[in-house]
Amino acid sequence: MFAVLKRRCARATVAGFVLAAGVLGAGVASAQAQDTYRIYVANEYGADISVIDTATDKLVGTIQISGRPGVVRPRGMSVSPDGTIIYVAVSDFHPEFETPEDKIIAIDVRTSQVIREYRAGGNPERLALNPTGTQIWASLEARAQGAGYDIGTGENFVSFRTGIEAEGVAVSPDGKWVYLTAEATHTVTIYDIENKKIIKHLLVGNRPRVVVFSLDGSKAYVSAEIGGTISVIDTKTQLVSGTINLGLDSRPVELIVDPSGKRLYVAGGGTNSIYVIDTDTNKVSTTIKENMGRRPWGVTMTPDGKKIYTANGLSDSVSVIDTQCMCVVNTIQAGRGAHSVQIGVIPHG
Numbered sequence: 001m002f003a004v005l006k007r008r009c010a011r012a013t014v015a016g017f018v019l020a021a022g023v024l025g026a027g028v029a030s031a032q033a034q035d036t037y038r039i040y041v042a043n044e045y046g047a048d049i050s051v052i053d054t055a056t057d058k059l060v061g062t063i064q065i066s067g068r069p070g071v072v073r074p075r076g077m078s079v080s081p082d083g084t085i086i087y088v089a090v091s092d093f094h095p096e097f098e099t100p101e102d103k104i105i106a107i108d109v110r111t112s113q114v115i116r117e118y119r120a121g122g123n124p125e126r127l128a129l130n131p132t133g134t135q136i137w138a139s140l141e142a143r144a145q146g147a148g149y150d151i152g153t154g155e156n157f158v159s160f161r162t163g164i165e166a167e168g169v170a171v172s173p174d175g176k177w178v179y180l181t182a183e184a185t186h187t188v189t190i191y192d193i194e195n196k197k198i199i200k201h202l203l204v205g206n207r208p209r210v211v212v213f214s215l216d217g218s219k220a221y222v223s224a225e226i227g228g229t230i231s232v233i234d235t236k237t238q239l240v241s242g243t244i245n246l247g248l249d250s251r252p253v254e255l256i257v258d259p260s261g262k263r264l265y266v267a268g269g270g271t272n273s274i275y276v277i278d279t280d281t282n283k284v285s286t287t288i289k290e291n292m293g294r295r296p297w298g299v300t301m302t303p304d305g306k307k308i309y310t311a312n313g314l315s316d317s318v319s320v321i322d323t324q325c326m327c328v329v330n331t332i333q334a335g336r337g338a339h340s341v342q343i344g345v346i347p348h349g
Contacts, residue, residue: 034348037302038109039309040086041318042074042342043335049074049088050318050334051112052309054302054343057320057330063112065090065105072101075339076126076169081133083345084109088127095123095142104136104149109344118154120147126210126340128169128178130193137178139166146180146191160198163187168210172235173217179233181208181222188222188231190238204231204240209253214279215261223252223266230255230266232282244282246275253297254340258323259305267296267310274299274310274321291328293317298341311338 038060039052047069051061065088066072076089086107092099104118104127122140129136129151136149140159144166148158163182170179171193178191186206190199205224208231213220219241220233228250232242246252251270257279258265264277272294276286293312296319301308308321316338320330 036346036348038344038346039300039318040077040107040342040344041298041311041334041338042077042088042340043316043337044073044075044313044339045070045337046335047072047074048335049107050338052318052332054307054309057332059332059334061112062335063107066101069336073337073339076124076139077340077342078127078129078136079342079344080129081131082347083343084347085115086342086344087129087136089120089124089138091123091125091141098122098142104138110346116154118149119156120149122147125167126169128171130171131173131175135171137169137171137180139169139180141166144182146178146189148178148193158196160189160191162189163201168208168222170211170213170220172213172220173215177235179211179213179220179222181211183207183209183225186224186227188220188233200238202233202238202240204233205229205243210255212255212257214257219279221255221257221264223255225251225253225269228252228270230264230277242282244277244284246284247271250275254299254311256299256301256308258301259303265299265301265308267299269295269297269313272296272312274308276326286326288321288326288328291319291331293319293331297339300341300343302343309341309343311341313338 037054041050047066049063053060092101098121102121106116122143124138125141163185165183168181180189187201206227207225211222222231228248230244234241249270250268255266266275272292274288278285294314296310298311310319318332322329
């Protein structure tokens with residue numbers, strides 16, 4: 001998140017953006033107390049993005065990505081290091097064909113406008129930015145590829161082979177490595193950015209979905225939806241050093257490390273739960289389930305670590321969790337098929 005969040009351009013007006021009076025919100029690790037934080041929820045079946053003000057936990061706007069819901073779908077998102085631009089992977093439901101809908105869009109958090117589009121043929125599913133915010137890395141599901149794009153020029157400067165059904169993507173905190181999961185081959189492809197070469201395809205749990213790095217980059221955590229596990233990868237040896245078993249019914253997808261680095265929060269879509277893992281012991285310390293929405297897949301957190309937001313795909317909602325009580329304190333209506341969730345910032349002044 002903010003190690004991930006810590007870690008512009010033809011302007012196109014976003015059709016259908018409705019903004020409530022006196023809003024704007026989201027956040028970044030380096031953000032000041034006066035900054036405004038805003039949550040973005042990619043609604044896969046609604047072809048739009050819900051916008052939530054974290055100060056009030058109210059829905060304050062909707063950004064329409066396409067007028068063809070059920071055909072065009074926004075999915076994975078990433079955020080610039082300063083938190084002011086949200087990047088969204090957009091595709092359709094027919095990965096066998098390359099269409100103009102296969103693209104990455106950039107949304108300015110301050111204006112809620114699309115400020116750039118990047119061509120990304122091959123059904124882009126998830127995204128990650130490098131620590132300096134100069135590159136976008138994408139998983140191209142239909143092509144079984146990973147791809148790197150120059151944010152300034154839009155150039156697709158590299159593509160490389162992954163396993164089948166490329167999905168999750170993360171860039172290491174030092175900017176040296178791209179880790180990219182592949183669902184059908186149960187692998188993580190490790191790519192050396194500087195030397196432009198694949199290091200290995202590493203076998204992990206059954207149907208890996210999302211990968212995140214620890215704050216210091218010494219570990220990577222990979223959720224396996226069908227396996228019900230989290231694989232822990234030692235990034236020095238680039239081998240699996242441990243496996244955290246959540247149960248076959250858990251179906252984990254997105255996961256996030258808190259600002260202290262001590263906790264890993266995992267969205268369990270199968271059990272309508274958030275699993276809280278102690279990163280020192282790799283043990284589940286708490287399971288948050290009461291009042292959760294149905295099929296949480298996405299998860300993000302405010303920079304201070306006080307609140308968690310989940311994207312719940314079957315209840316079209318966002319659950320708000322207080323990390324002090326480890327309990328759900330609010331539910332916010334989102335759009336159809338809430339898939340992923342991300343946080344951005346409007347800097348004060």
